[in-house]
Amino acid sequence: MRFDTLAVHGGERVPGPEGSVVFPIFQGTVFTSEPGESYHDIKYHRLNSTPSQVYLHDKLAALEGAEAAVATSSGMAAVTTILHTLLGAGDHLLVSDVLYGGTHDFVTAHAARLGWEYSVIDPQAPDSWEVRQNTRAILVETITNPLLRVGRLRDVVSFARTNGIVSVIDNTFASPVNFRPLVAGFDLVFNSATKYLNGHSDVVAGSVAGSTALVEKVRHTLNLYGGTLDPHAGYLLARSLKTLGVRVRQQNANALALAEFLxxxxxxxxxxxxxxxxxxxxxxxxxxxxxFGGMLSFRLAGGAEAAEVFLSALTLPAVAPSLGGVDTLITRPAFTSHAGMSAEDRAAAGITDDLIRLSVGIEDVEDLIADFATALDKV
Structure with missing residues (x-):
């Protein structure tokens, strides 16, 4: 099935419980157990094994082209659970030199305390990548935040396979509409499902997808750390996945038109x-x-002062962090998504105080362009 058909029908139960077409919310936490069930297979919400959760996991797996998937309580729960699954004391991780601020802070602030080692790599320079005897994984992003760089992802896959390490990718900015990492050869893909997968700025969630063996290991770690997604949030996420392709294609087109205007x-x-x-x-x-996605960033010729005037003059976009929703959002990453980084790290990553990041929604692009033109006239 093509993507939009998968989005609607992938993972569905036909017929659903009691003949339902829309899969219901199983809010209950108590289910009867079966003889011989292992701990992780008991139907219990924290164990990510209840009917609502299994349904959502099947839908996520279908969209990613994966054998299996698991939902988490946030995107950060997804990436931290993956790293806790793949790394133990004394292990080494390769990480991209530009990461989402929360991921960057987790690795740089907690790796030493957890007994991990890490090396920063330039995803544009495969010849500079080196593994150690204790290297276990490589972590990159499809499209980086907030400078929108796209690394040498095919080289990442080849490098990981050649060296016997696990390739992990954050696909939040692209979504499976624009890129399916597992089909391209990555071992694990995760998303902050808060963003494009849900797309309505009303759910916080994450997702992990990959082979059955790897996802089961991640799920078992998640079961112990407790980063489980609430049943109602899972229901809303599954609902939103059905319109993912329609939404993202409109955001792609709008973002390209706005980029060309700017x-x-x-x-x-x-x-x-x-x-x-x-x-x-x-x-x-x-x-x-x-x-190419619904995200872009830009700098005004007038610097940080002009950026403030411009943001104040806009009427359609909300000045707010986060991204991927149907509403256009605009923010300055140095003061939101990457505020936890040191000023030195931000400067090295090119995240200047005047940098503006735009998450383009599904509004009529002519209205957006008109609003931007009016705001620019006031700068």
């Missing part, structure tokens, strides 16, 4: 969007991705 303005100093021919990763991103 590039043409004398008030704008730089635009970061991989769909633009001038983007440093445009060529290989075009080969990897089915769409």
């Amino acid at each position: 590039v043409g303005s004398s008030k704008v100093g730089a635009v970061n969007y991989p769909g633009l021919p001038g983007h440093p990763d445009h060529e290989h991103a075009s080969e990897l991705l089915n769409g």
